[in-house]
Amino acid sequence: xxxxxxxxxxxxxxxxxxxxxxxxVVKKAELIDYTSVKGCMVIKPAGYAIWELIQSQLDARFKExxxxxxxxxxxxxxxxxxxxxxxxxxxxxxxxxxxxxxLEPLQERMCVRPTSETLFCDFxxxxxxSYRDLPKVYNQWCSVVRWEKTTRPFLRxxxxxxxxxxxxxxxxxxxxxxxxxxxxxxxDFLENVLAIPVIKGQKTDKEKFAGAVxxxxxxxxxxxxxxxxxxxxxxxxxxxxxxxxxxxxxKENKLEYVHQTSWGMTTRLIGAIIMVHGDNSGLVLPxxxxxxxxxxxxxxxxxxxxxxxxxxxxxxxxxxxxxxxxTDKSPGWKFSEQEMRGIPxxxxxxxxxxxxxxxxxxRRDTGAKIEIxxxxxxxxxxxxxxxxxxxxxxxxxxHRDAHTYTATNYEEFLQTLNEKPGFVKAMWCGDRACEDKVxxxxxxxxxxxxxxxxxxxxVCVCCGKPAKKMVYWGKAY
Amino acid sequence: xxxxxxxxxxxxxxxxxxxxxxxxVVKKAELIDYTSVKGCMVIKPAGYAIWELIQSQLDARFKExxxxxxxxxxxxxxxxxxxxxxxxxxxxxxxxxxxxxxLEPLQERMCVRPTSETLFCDFxxxxxxSYRDLPKVYNQWCSVVRWEKTTRPFLRxxxxxxxxxxxxxxxxxxxxxxxxxxxxxxxDFLENVLAIPVIKGQKTDKEKFAGAVxxxxxxxxxxxxxxxxxxxxxxxxxxxxxxxxxxxxxKENKLEYVHQTSWGMTTRLIGAIIMVHGDNSGLVLPxxxxxxxxxxxxxxxxxxxxxxxxxxxxxxxxxxxxxxxxTDKSPGWKFSEQEMRGIPxxxxxxxxxxxxxxxxxxRRDTGAKIEIxxxxxxxxxxxxxxxxxxxxxxxxxxHRDAHTYTATNYEEFLQTLNEKPGFVKAMWCGDRACEDKVxxxxxxxxxxxxxxxxxxxxVCVCCGKPAKKMVYWGKAY
Numbered sequence: 001x002x003x004x005x006x007x008x009x010x011x012x013x014x015x016x017x018x019x020x021x022x023x024x025v026v027k028k029a030e031l032i033d034y035t036s037v038k039g040c041m042v043i044k045p046a047g048y049a050i051w052e053l054i055q056s057q058l059d060a061r062f063k064e065x066x067x068x069x070x071x072x073x074x075x076x077x078x079x080x081x082x083x084x085x086x087x088x089x090x091x092x093x094x095x096x097x098x099x100x101x102x103l104e105p106l107q108e109r110m111c112v113r114p115t116s117e118t119l120f121c122d123f124x125x126x127x128x129x130s131y132r133d134l135p136k137v138y139n140q141w142c143s144v145v146r147w148e149k150t151t152r153p154f155l156r157x158x159x160x161x162x163x164x165x166x167x168x169x170x171x172x173x174x175x176x177x178x179x180x181x182x183x184x185x186x187x188d189f190l191e192n193v194l195a196i197p198v199i200k201g202q203k204t205d206k207e208k209f210a211g212a213v214x215x216x217x218x219x220x221x222x223x224x225x226x227x228x229x230x231x232x233x234x235x236x237x238x239x240x241x242x243x244x245x246x247x248x249x250x251k252e253n254k255l256e257y258v259h260q261t262s263w264g265m266t267t268r269l270i271g272a273i274i275m276v277h278g279d280n281s282g283l284v285l286p287x288x289x290x291x292x293x294x295x296x297x298x299x300x301x302x303x304x305x306x307x308x309x310x311x312x313x314x315x316x317x318x319x320x321x322x323x324x325x326x327t328d329k330s331p332g333w334k335f336s337e338q339e340m341r342g343i344p345x346x347x348x349x350x351x352x353x354x355x356x357x358x359x360x361x362x363r364r365d366t367g368a369k370i371e372i373x374x375x376x377x378x379x380x381x382x383x384x385x386x387x388x389x390x391x392x393x394x395x396x397x398x399h400r401d402a403h404t405y406t407a408t409n410y411e412e413f414l415q416t417l418n419e420k421p422g423f424v425k426a427m428w429c430g431d432r433a434c435e436d437k438v439x440x441x442x443x444x445x446x447x448x449x450x451x452x453x454x455x456x457x458x459v460c461v462c463c464g465k466p467a468k469k470m471v472y473w474g475k476a477y
Numbered sequence: 478x479x480x481x482x483x484x485x486x487x488x489x490x491x492x493x494x495x496x497x498x499x500x501x502v503v504k505k506a507e508l509i510d511y512t513s514v515k516g517c518m519v520i521k522p523a524g525y526a527i528w529e530l531i532q533s534q535l536d537a538r539f540k541e542x543x544x545x546x547x548x549x550x551x552x553x554x555x556x557x558x559x560x561x562x563x564x565x566x567x568x569x570x571x572x573x574x575x576x577x578x579x580l581e582p583l584q585e586r587m588c589v590r591p592t593s594e595t596l597f598c599d600f601x602x603x604x605x606x607s608y609r610d611l612p613k614v615y616n617q618w619c620s621v622v623r624w625e626k627t628t629r630p631f632l633r634x635x636x637x638x639x640x641x642x643x644x645x646x647x648x649x650x651x652x653x654x655x656x657x658x659x660x661x662x663x664x665d666f667l668e669n670v671l672a673i674p675v676i677k678g679q680k681t682d683k684e685k686f687a688g689a690v691x692x693x694x695x696x697x698x699x700x701x702x703x704x705x706x707x708x709x710x711x712x713x714x715x716x717x718x719x720x721x722x723x724x725x726x727x728k729e730n731k732l733e734y735v736h737q738t739s740w741g742m743t744t745r746l747i748g749a750i751i752m753v754h755g756d757n758s759g760l761v762l763p764x765x766x767x768x769x770x771x772x773x774x775x776x777x778x779x780x781x782x783x784x785x786x787x788x789x790x791x792x793x794x795x796x797x798x799x800x801x802x803x804t805d806k807s808p809g810w811k812f813s814e815q816e817m818r819g820i821p822x823x824x825x826x827x828x829x830x831x832x833x834x835x836x837x838x839x840r841r842d843t844g845a846k847i848e849i850x851x852x853x854x855x856x857x858x859x860x861x862x863x864x865x866x867x868x869x870x871x872x873x874x875x876h877r878d879a880h881t882y883t884a885t886n887y888e889e890f891l892q893t894l895n896e897k898p899g900f901v902k903a904m905w906c907g908d909r910a911c912e913d914k915v916x917x918x919x920x921x922x923x924x925x926x927x928x929x930x931x932x933x934x935x936v937c938v939c940c941g942k943p944a945k946k947m948v949y950w951g952k953a954y
Binding site for chain 1: 517519520525529550553576577589615624
């Protein structure tokens, strides 16, 4: 039995050291490995399979809204990066520069894309001529590079995987509508696929994307009470269009600039899944992104008929992602492993169960055990996976709501930020100076100005001047 | 009517200038666009959708054989690249070097991966300890960079998309079996999905991959009689394992080196599709990789009921990829566009057809028109797409066979290579000197030593010494 517990004992408790717990889960659930390339990671099969499920389901949602996929180069010539002033200032300090191709120095150095606004603009400047060419609603799945000083698996690494949508529209209204449409696709995806509730809102000017007119965000709360920006959607207005000369002839035969948007989500979502749902036994995966949804673990598997029965059940569960653990490890070891990897349901099946035409289902999220009649297997599994998916969202929502506070004076505000991990809702005057002060006093940032506004008070929580917006504040990853 | 022909007239005839015809198709079918990044291209929606269909069907075949997907960093530190001598010599002259991260010079420069053997070896050295950890059968979908001097869309570009499988096995036999297994997956995929027949064989030492013990290849013949290496599978033996120290403890408790393989296919396959199946009206796509399989083109679409009927037919063809062209262009223009884009079948439906409960199906590959009763629509389309898929393969096979020659003396050999575009089968002594001479005399290379050997003569076609192998020779992309 000592061996059975080995996997679990190696994990730090999340209440003792959340950061170490996170690193332990990421390693023990075999999601990533570190590499000789500083700040970059290997995404291992168990981690990449989650990304594939995210990708396929998100991509299908994109395509339903008319998105088309493309692929643009990974390199950006320096002169192209410099065309939009705010954008280059935001990204130049953190890009990787290619200076040599083969044995020769390049005439102009190029960076590895940190994001592809400039390349899409260059492309659209060639492609868009008439109102008939609009809208362009393109997306690409690729990796990007940002030369971060400190890195953490999935949350912040020098290279990460993402999708980046880039669109061009005839009017400001069309661009704004697409910006919000994609934010809604993201929010719906997080809630209904990843079981993560989000706050939708707009970033303040201080926190918006380099070059954007407006940045919208979905903000999620992790188990430790820190916020995670989980997806952003930007409206660029016609700023990039003017910098890159993207013009079209309108129906009225006038030359007009296009209006643009971009929106992206990344492998950071895997970090969000871990930190919202995980527990001291490891990963807990929502069924819709679980590469294995059901682990069948035979008990006394050497007894005649047990393994056969296990495979028979797998065969019956064809519509689900099912694995039989037929290794020669002990059942206890297998339970620990299934728990560490976050597999939503395990089926325990042994000689006595078979004789009674029964099996035990064990929920990963709650640990609850359910005895079922094997005749109802398919329905029981379908219903249970649905229930788990829904209840995981509800628990995450309850946790978030229980860790969302309000403050109407600065003392209370700072005290809450420092002592109660979570979101703090408070009024804001709209001045950057107050955001800077909050950052200095509490190492917290404005997460967003939520679409669902509340009037908590008439004055800014920081300076006392008249309030313009209710803001979610918090410490963030 | 002048306008109707515009799309077609812009294409160079393939018999006049095949290279220009290729470039015209690639542009007019909207597969790619050139960019400000020299030697790199944008893959546009019509091109990327083909890649997505290649990717999803190939990936499913991989997974059936137990392949798991992962993601490794895009950067390789110089010291890592240098660990295997032949490998670094093969790739160092054509890699892009990153020398700065953000504002600081790097302590060690890194190249953007041209291929990831070295990274996988570094990873496996950490991961593999016991025979229980084997085999590792990992693959990644990513982009790679090779600093080519001259580039052509899909065929040779500085950045391209591909998959690269990298495996580690306990024994030499297991590695060899996996090498051949994947070559067979590739050959089957080309024949049954891309409708491209291939010659399977082994590369000569001169043509094999840098660092491999043996390289296997599938070679296809393009319409102009040039060969295209379409996929390769390499057996590395334990050479990389020794360079990187990848060892495991066997069941007998002995320390052993692993045996490795790698195998890859790229966006070059899209070039193969174009050059095998295309014609003077543009692209011709095999149904299984056609993003749109059926274009419904309404005739006199302003007449009542015509567009409604077109949408009704689309609705009935839900199991297929169908598009209704309801733009305000003329039918002739739409026909040209559907032909240029290679859509396998078009349905012409007008008021008289509707009245008669009929429609005209037109095959893209042969131009044949088929009048069908609308009651049989679903079956007719299913059967026709199957027929097209099969006949495209057969026509490509006939073309290849008709352009495959044999030669038993050097004069005949050179004359055939120079005057009859195609494969030339001839015997070879096994010496590199003869390959070098053929390259100098006819600008041709050994494509492969086919698995299906024939004894055409007892002596080498070049030097007259005893022959060891029958070889396919040709001029290649």
